[in-house]
């Protein structure tokens with residue numbers, strides 16, 4: 206039997222329904238006179254990833270990228286030897302991006318897409334870019350800087 210305490214995901218890859226409802230309610234309460242629209246949680250501080258291995262360089266294709274689901278980071282290589290890292294949390298409503306293809310990081314929930322070079326929005330409904338994290342190459346690994 207389903208109860209309100211069940212952990213139900215509202216959208217595949219997205220936050221649990223309770224999180225969406227709770228977050229939406231808080232946003233609505235705060236926006237007494239404005240429109241009520243759910244927003245993604247703010248991305249974490251870069252220091253949370255400092256010194257942590259985000260990906261092996263060999264696993265990041267030139268012109269593409271790879272998603273580290275455990276750390277919620279997408280690591281890209283827009284040009285040979287140029288590595289970037291972005292928070293994999295979509296800035297629209299907080300789903301996890303799940304695919305890197307054709308130079309874009311894609312969100313499955315509402316099909317937003319972000320550039321692998323700078324995280325900028327290439328296709329909405331997201332309006333804000335993915336948060337970028339500083340990285341460095343350490344041997345064969347891409348590490349948070």
Ligand code: FES
Nearest residue numbers: 295297298312315
């Ligand atoms: S959460 Fe809506 S496009 Fe990503």
